[in-house]
Amino acid sequence: MGEVSETHTGWTFLTNHARVLVAIADDQNMRIRDIAARCMLTERAVQKIIADLEEGGYLTHTRQGRSNAYRIEPGTFLRHPADNGPTVAELLRLLARHNTPQRA
Template structure:
């Protein structure tokens, strides 16, 4: 996880909270370790983010043995006043819809949408 310190010095379009939520949406039974690796965060940071998301009603979990199964509240609205009416589902659809493309090798053929 050498990239963690670099990611903290540069801005990005999506917050760590959005990345963690997207990782959970992709795998509702993901381990904290796996989420941290995917999001390039520490496990401790992921634990704090999950606590934030649960406290504010965006996420809940059910304990099954030694693992968790997460439940996302897709209809929950985002917190910032500038995002009034935008739901978790709409953000996740944006973050997850291109996931197969991100994993596929880049062909150099792109398209711009305007």
């Protein structure tokens, strides 16, 4: 458990933080295990990313029984000064439009 099925070398357009945020935007009740599988990360990495996002004010969670329900803070701005302008919600809307299944 916790193994990533495929490794990737080289650079990518999205950070792991962005991937986790997109997964949560698609399903606010998604389990860490499922986020990890979707993002091809370990569960431990996803836990750390979620903690980073919460500490940065991008995400909050509430406990619902044995699960968490996440809430993305839509008015927050991207962290890097070069990304000045769009909010997290605007970025997620853009990514959602292009979130189609990958072709083999």
